[in-house]
Amino acid sequence: MLKVLFAGTPDVAVPALRELAGDKEHFQVVAVLTRPDAPQGRGRRLMPSPVKEAALDLDIPVLECDPKEPSFITELKATGAEAGAVVAYGKILKEAVLGALPMGWYNLHFSLLPQWRGAAPVQRSVWRGDTITGATVFKITKGMDSGPILAQSTCQIGAHDTSGDILSRLAEDGSHLFASALTAMAEGRILLREQPQGAYEVARKITHEDARIRFDVPVFAVDRQIRACTPEPGAWCMLHPKGSDEGNGKTEGDNSEVSSSAERDMGDTEPFHVLKARPASADDPQVPNGLKPGMLASSKKHVWIGTATAPIELEEVKAQGKKAMRAADWARGARLSADAYAD
Structure with a gap:
């Protein structure tokens, strides 16, 4: 039986x-390492991480x-762990820590390494338009995510999958892969395979500002950005429900980018979150033609925003201070002007 220290957070x-x-x-999870309780929600109450909640439910001691603290290695060794199992822990482990467990530390990473090393592999994979990802x-x-590989599995990325959809599948399927690989490692039935050398893109963390939707790009790019940023950090834009005196800053036949919100009338401007969307169907006669980037249009059952090519149809949205709702229901109560836009 392998004595394991588990490190994870979300x-x-x-x-x-x-x-x-x-x-x-095959395993005895002797302790769980996770982040300290953190303030969350409007009340900023201290809340445990999901991993801590699960550990307490399983009656496993929590560290x-x-x-980085000098006392950590002493606490680590006191657990009796032989190996470390890491999933989305969120902190870098120094060499002294990596060498403190006799059988080493092992990570379940949600990409097909060596592609997409880093903090946001699934989000970056969806944003890039990959059709296949996986777990390693x-x-x-x-080095960052560059250690020798024990096992991998693949996962298809569907045309409408969000990063949340993919992560849920990989978390479940990857848990079985992780257990099998660690069992084989402990029993000496697996050979570690070095990752191939080369220049690979790093999946840097997606920030709140990264998630601000650009409508001056083709609709497929808008769709990928929204799906990549769903549910975290959440795709958003600034909504101008009354438009502007300049008619969105465009003249007839002008295909230039929408000017920045700082250059326009900011009255009634508010953050607006897009929870679900998809490119408008080319076969749907209701889809408006010639909708400029960022301009809104709606019907009884549909809401569209223009992009650099075809419109994108909003399906579920969340306006500032409101609950998530169907886009068409929101639009009926939003009192949008004829030149309402988002940027």
């Missing part, structure tokens, strides 16, 4: 923790100390 790490903890024939189990070394 929801996507919970299936792997439960898988290892439930396999009492919330910083691995590898041994953690000094």
Whole structure:
């Protein structure tokens, strides 16, 4: 039986923790390492991480100390762990920590390494338009996500999948891959394979500003951005429900980019979140023609925003201070002017 210290923080790490903890024939999860309770919500109440909640439910001791602290290695060794199992922990482990467990540390990463090393592999994969991604189990070394590989599995990215959809599937499927790979490693039945050398793109974290939707690009790019940023950090734009005196800053026949919101009338401007959307159907006669980038149009059952090519249809939205709702229901109560736009 392999004694494991599990390190993780968000929801996507919970299936792997439960898988290892439930396999009492092969594993003993001696402790869980996660971030300290953090303020959340409007009240800024201190809340435990999803992994901490699962650990407490499983009656597993929880460590919330910083691995950079000098005392951490002493606490780590006191757990009796032989190996570390990491899923979306969120902190870098230094060489001294990596060398403190006799069988090393292993990570479940949500990409087909060596492609998309880094913090947001699924989001970047969706944004790029990849059709296949996957999960990789590898041994953690000094370099970022560059250690030798134990096992991999693949996952299709559907035309309408969000990063949240993909992460949910990978978290569940990857939990079984992780357990199988660690079992084989502990029993000496697996050979580690070095990652090929080369220049690979890093999946840097997507910021709130990255998630601001651009409508001056083709509709396929708008669609990918929205799906990549859903549910986190959330695709958004600035809504101008009354338009502007300049008619969105365009003249007849002008195809230039929509000017920045700082250059326009900011009255009634508000943040606006797009939770679900898809490119408008080319076969639908209701879809408006010639809708300029950022301009809104609606019918009884539909809401569209123009892009550099075809419009994108909004399906679910969340206006400032409102609950999430169907886009058509929102539009009926929003009192949009004829030249309402978003940017």
